[in-house]
Amino acid sequence: MIRPHRSHPLWFAFILHRISGVALALFLPVHFWVLSLALTSPERLDGFLHWTDITAVKIAEFALVFLLAVHLCGGLRLMALEWLPWSPRQKTLAAGAVGVSVLISGTFFLQAI
Amino acid sequence: MKIERHDTDILILGTGGAGLFAALHAQQSAPDAKITIAVKGLLGKCGCTRMVQGGYNVALGTGDTVERHFMDTIKGGKWLPDQDMAWKLCEQAVVRVRELENEVGCFFDRNADGSLHHKAFAGQTADRTVHKGDLTGIEIINRLMEQVLSRPVERLQEHRAIGLIPTKDGAALSGVLFIDMRTGEFRFVRAKAVLMATGGGPTMYKYHTPSGDKTMDGLAMALRAGLPLRDMEMVQFHPTGLLAGDHTKMTGTVLEEGLRGAGGQLLNGADNRFMFDYDAKGERATRDVVSRGIFAEMRKNNASPNGGVYISMAHLGPENVAKKFKGMVKRCADSGFDLAGGKVEVVPTAHYFMGGVVVDADTRTAMEGLYVAGEDAGGAHGSNRLGGNGVANSTVYGGVAGDVMGKDIAGVDALRDPDEAVLEAEIARALVPFSQAPAHIHPLRKELMDAMWEDVGVMRTATGMQRGLKRVQEIGADLMGLGVDGTTRAFNLTWHDWLNMRSLCDVSTVITEAALARENSRGAHFREDFPEEGDLETSYFTVAKQAGDGLDVTREAVQFTIVKPGETILPDDEPETLVAEE
Amino acid sequence: MTDLWLYMAQRISALVMAPLVLGHIAVMIYAIQGGLSAGEILGRTQGSFGWALFYGTFVVAVSIHAAIGLRTIAFEVLGLKGSALTVFAWVVFLVLFVMGAQAVYAVTAT
Amino acid sequence: MTSTAKTLDVSVWRSNDTGGAFQAFAVPIQESQTILDVVAWIQQNEDPTLAYRFACRVGMCGSCAMMVNGKPRWTCRTHVQKVISGNKIEIAPLRNLPVIKDLATDMDPFFDKWVKAEGVFHPSKTRDDAIEQIDPTSHERTEADIGIECINCSICYAACDAVSTTEDYLGPAALNRAWTLFNDAKDSGKQTILDAVSANGGCHSCHSMGSCAEACPNELNPMASIAGLKRETAKAFFARRKS
Ligand SMILES: Cc1cc2nc3c(=O)[nH]c(=O)nc-3n(C[C@H](O)[C@H](O)[C@H](O)COP(=O)(O)OP(=O)(O)OC[C@H]3O[C@@H](n4cnc5c(N)ncnc54)[C@H](O)[C@@H]3O)c2cc1C
Ligand code: HEM
Ligand code: SF4
Ligand code: F3S
Numbered sequence A: 001m002i003r004p005h006r007s008h009p010l011w012f013a014f015i016l017h018r019i020s021g022v023a024l025a026l027f028l029p030v031h032f033w034v035l036s037l038a039l040t041s042p043e044r045l046d047g048f049l050h051w052t053d054i055t056a057v058k059i060a061e062f063a064l065v066f067l068l069a070v071h072l073c074g075g076l077r078l079m080a081l082e083w084l085p086w087s088p089r090q091k092t093l094a095a096g097a098v099g100v101s102v103l104i105s106g107t108f109f110l111q112a113i
Numbered sequence B: 001m002k003i004e005r006h007d008t009d010i011l012i013l014g015t016g017g018a019g020l021f022a023a024l025h026a027q028q029s030a031p032d033a034k035i036t037i038a039v040k041g042l043l044g045k046c047g048c049t050r051m052v053q054g055g056y057n058v059a060l061g062t063g064d065t066v067e068r069h070f071m072d073t074i075k076g077g078k079w080l081p082d083q084d085m086a087w088k089l090c091e092q093a094v095v096r097v098r099e100l101e102n103e104v105g106c107f108f109d110r111n112a113d114g115s116l117h118h119k120a121f122a123g124q125t126a127d128r129t130v131h132k133g134d135l136t137g138i139e140i141i142n143r144l145m146e147q148v149l150s151r152p153v154e155r156l157q158e159h160r161a162i163g164l165i166p167t168k169d170g171a172a173l174s175g176v177l178f179i180d181m182r183t184g185e186f187r188f189v190r191a192k193a194v195l196m197a198t199g200g201g202p203t204m205y206k207y208h209t210p211s212g213d214k215t216m217d218g219l220a221m222a223l224r225a226g227l228p229l230r231d232m233e234m235v236q237f238h239p240t241g242l243l244a245g246d247h248t249k250m251t252g253t254v255l256e257e258g259l260r261g262a263g264g265q266l267l268n269g270a271d272n273r274f275m276f277d278y279d280a281k282g283e284r285a286t287r288d289v290v291s292r293g294i295f296a297e298m299r300k301n302n303a304s305p306n307g308g309v310y311i312s313m314a315h316l317g318p319e320n321v322a323k324k325f326k327g328m329v330k331r332c333a334d335s336g337f338d339l340a341g342g343k344v345e346v347v348p349t350a351h352y353f354m355g356g357v358v359v360d361a362d363t364r365t366a367m368e369g370l371y372v373a374g375e376d377a378g379g380a381h382g383s384n385r386l387g388g389n390g391v392a393n394s395t396v397y398g399g400v401a402g403d404v405m406g407k408d409i410a411g412v413d414a415l416r417d418p419d420e421a422v423l424e425a426e427i428a429r430a431l432v433p434f435s436q437a438p439a440h441i442h443p444l445r446k447e448l449m450d451a452m453w454e455d456v457g458v459m460r461t462a463t464g465m466q467r468g469l470k471r472v473q474e475i476g477a478d479l480m481g482l483g484v485d486g487t488t489r490a491f492n493l494t495w496h497d498w499l500n501m502r503s504l505c506d507v508s509t510v511i512t513e514a515a516l517a518r519e520n521s522r523g524a525h526f527r528e529d530f531p532e533e534g535d536l537e538t539s540y541f542t543v544a545k546q547a548g549d550g551l552d553v554t555r556e557a558v559q560f561t562i563v564k565p566g567e568t569i570l571p572d573d574e575p576e577t578l579v580a581e582e
Numbered sequence C: 001m002t003d004l005w006l007y008m009a010q011r012i013s014a015l016v017m018a019p020l021v022l023g024h025i026a027v028m029i030y031a032i033q034g035g036l037s038a039g040e041i042l043g044r045t046q047g048s049f050g051w052a053l054f055y056g057t058f059v060v061a062v063s064i065h066a067a068i069g070l071r072t073i074a075f076e077v078l079g080l081k082g083s084a085l086t087v088f089a090w091v092v093f094l095v096l097f098v099m100g101a102q103a104v105y106a107v108t109a110t
Numbered sequence D: 001m002t003s004t005a006k007t008l009d010v011s012v013w014r015s016n017d018t019g020g021a022f023q024a025f026a027v028p029i030q031e032s033q034t035i036l037d038v039v040a041w042i043q044q045n046e047d048p049t050l051a052y053r054f055a056c057r058v059g060m061c062g063s064c065a066m067m068v069n070g071k072p073r074w075t076c077r078t079h080v081q082k083v084i085s086g087n088k089i090e091i092a093p094l095r096n097l098p099v100i101k102d103l104a105t106d107m108d109p110f111f112d113k114w115v116k117a118e119g120v121f122h123p124s125k126t127r128d129d130a131i132e133q134i135d136p137t138s139h140e141r142t143e144a145d146i147g148i149e150c151i152n153c154s155i156c157y158a159a160c161d162a163v164s165t166t167e168d169y170l171g172p173a174a175l176n177r178a179w180t181l182f183n184d185a186k187d188s189g190k191q192t193i194l195d196a197v198s199a200n201g202g203c204h205s206c207h208s209m210g211s212c213a214e215a216c217p218n219e220l221n222p223m224a225s226i227a228g229l230k231r232e233t234a235k236a237f238f239a240r241r242k243s
């Protein structure tokens, strides 16, 4: 899958952005559905939110926030490199994006436990 | 034999500076004509114009004049150039460079004030050479290529011209026979006018700089068609070709002139500088002098491991060198050599071919319908080409050919029919290898390159050349016995290696015979047995023509139509040179 | 021309979302302390025009953004073309938009 | 043929109209040896029917590019020892282009897109006019100079996955040329260029994967050029809305 012409940071940044984007898009309907429960059956929402105490669910949520953070930072990185003329720093930017994402999601994770 | 037949109005062979410019100009002078451009490689991606490093000579620098450029060209060519051609070259270069900048889109380096930057190449009396870094040819050809690709010009890529086919009465050219290299089929293209711009290319020498596709096909075809060829003994050697062993294609490629200009030193096998033993200017002497110095040193068994000498730049400071010659240093590094800090083995390498088809200043030849421009045409440079006059020549005369062909075809009512017998004969000739048992072609190419390098190379003698002539003829005969695997003719490179050898052998014979006919030393041609340049007033050039199975080499007097030896067309108060000594 | 339009729409929606996502994450980090409950969420959001606008904008932007994003991927990876591609993008947009609108309504309506 | 102690283990893609497969060759190791030398050695000594392409042999013509151990490279300037993995080399035709035979590709699609991207100078002057004064340090000129030394070798084009997935994507080299021209003070076709690169398959099909910049043997950065085009097209997008 990772063919030699792809093994460099910018391509990884691209694929990470794409995967996180797809994962978010898949998660979003679920998220909306859960929230809609607030209207139709608040007790089921509570039941659901209860689950969020379970570690597995916590990790899943962490992953989600991580994805959101990754995608956000990746997206900002992209727009920065496309629209702001600071081309030589692209690789640093790619790495920075991942770094910041980890920071945000890490905070979330720490808060959650 | 099944062949495809195809018609056009103007047919151009080759996509170097000459071919591409001809296509553009033909379109301007005959907007309704069908124009076809055929080339041995991909359009714009083969030939030597792309490889031009140093730059383009044009009298646009401060104080410089067309007259001065002309005088330098005549003196550089040791009074052998056709003066009308040399004049047009210098005069039209000015127009051509403006055209390149304003219409084609080239960008040449600028001075801080925004004007064109000119540098001085060796042998010139003014800062005259415009350039784009040291990759001038890429800029010129890429821009020309774009222009041609975006116009309705028919492209026949990977089409190798193998024969000029005359009409039945032999009075005019009917068209050109090709091999469509991708399919291996033959294709005959009729045209009202044909420009041959296949770029010569002395690749029959052990060390050579031109691109791999150039193998003298054009001159070999012209010879067979009975056209006169002039100055065929004039092979220019560049003193510093990379030397990395026989097995690599890197060997022979140019390490740029500027290295010596900047203070690069040549060292022999014992690490001693030797150029001052041969010339007071040392490494900064002209190309031919340095080439001979290196060759002489090699003959004294003072050679480096691969049989050449070294160029050393390190004393100038590796960082400086790396900065000033970035491209060159990187190229050497890619190949595993440290140009900035170490020494690199070099050897003189065959670079440019001054000889070619006899043409007039309008690119017309002795055969109606055939035009020749660029390195295929003889005359503009005489015995020596100045650095920077090569691209100028191909672009100027390519454009001229386009203009003239466009005008001339207006007077041609119909396409001319070919002499079918000649067509058949040319096809049969190309098919010879398929009727022999397959064998390796390359060892024979090596033999040819050794023979020409050793016996008809940088320094020549009658005995050596007689021996060389015999060797070349034997190799040529051996080739006829070598076969090629004909399982598939499509993209059969080995077949083309064979055909390349055929052209190279034929033209090598002419070079040798012309060199034997010139019993003096001028420019690139140096005879150890006749080291004097001879009387300038009675200068002659050689003309070679096929005569039956043999060759007929004659001497013709140079016509001093513009200036006589010892005189000048510069005003009396003009200084000798405008270039400040370093 | 469509490429340019889609490109612009995707960037603009992304720019709109960027602060919203940051805000959302911040709220989550704050809210998650001590666990989540429906009451807590609803207590914060119900009847709040501000939150309705916040999440409403989010839903509009994300529906556009994700529809374009998935459209690109459907084209490049799945080879979807022409009207199939257009239908696909609209379906993604509508599903997200409708479900999103429902969710916003659910948590903000009184 | 040569009985050298050490040989390279070379696998070369062979193909014709009906399909293709890798074929193994043992090639003697030499001190200064490029991938092109390896390929030529095979054609000259082992299999005379092997097809490939080269011209200049010094990295100027851009006709010798191939996939070498999975990466697109100029073979005439790729030293064997720098890319060898163990003793093995795998050589295949350039990706993303139709193969004519063996290692030779048809580069026409690449050049058709070059022209389609308006990578062709749009003159405003003639040969009768003087040469324009241009400040070599101006911002526009330095931007144009950055991308000008492209040899149209198609290596970036072969490295780019957007080219593989989007059939009409113009690709990094063509767009790099368009950007260079856009910054060329002498070019009078700025709007034509922007229109060309804003059309479907234009610069917006690039996902900034950066493989182009990574692969370019001349160290050019088409990704940055494409970013420049995206920037300008975005500006034009708003400007046109306003007016
Ligand atoms: C390394 C190098 C550096 C140089 N540097 C300079 C310099 O700095 N300044 C300068 O003025 N000159 C320089 N020259 C010389 C200059 O390149 C040539 O003089 C000039 O470019 C020749 O142009 P041309 O159009 O005649 O031929 P080319 O550009 O060589 O083109 C010949 C064309 O004909 C095609 N062809 C060949 N055979 C056939 C066939 N049988 N059928 C169909 N097509 C065929 C070739 O494929 C090619 O496309 C240099 C040359 C070399 C090799
Ligand atoms: C938070 C702010 C966000 C920003 C700044 C952002 C930014 C971007 C950008 C710039 C792209 C274009 C990538 C490209 O063309 O290569 C993109 C693609 C995408 N985004 Fe987002 N995005 C954000 C949120 C989201 C959300 C919440 C989702 C999920 C619903 C999402 C889903 C996608 C998808 C599926 C793609 C396509 C990926 C691709 O083409 O490779 N994005 N995003
Ligand atoms: S940008 Fe680089 S890799 Fe792409 S074609 Fe030009 S020189 Fe080759
Ligand atoms: S690899 Fe392709 S996706 Fe864009 S950044 Fe380069 S053109």
Ligand code: FES
Residues within 6 Å of the ligand: D054, D055, D056, D057, D058, D059, D060, D061, D062, D063, D064, D065, D074, D075, D076, D077
């Ligand atoms: S042969 Fe010209 S770039 Fe390699």
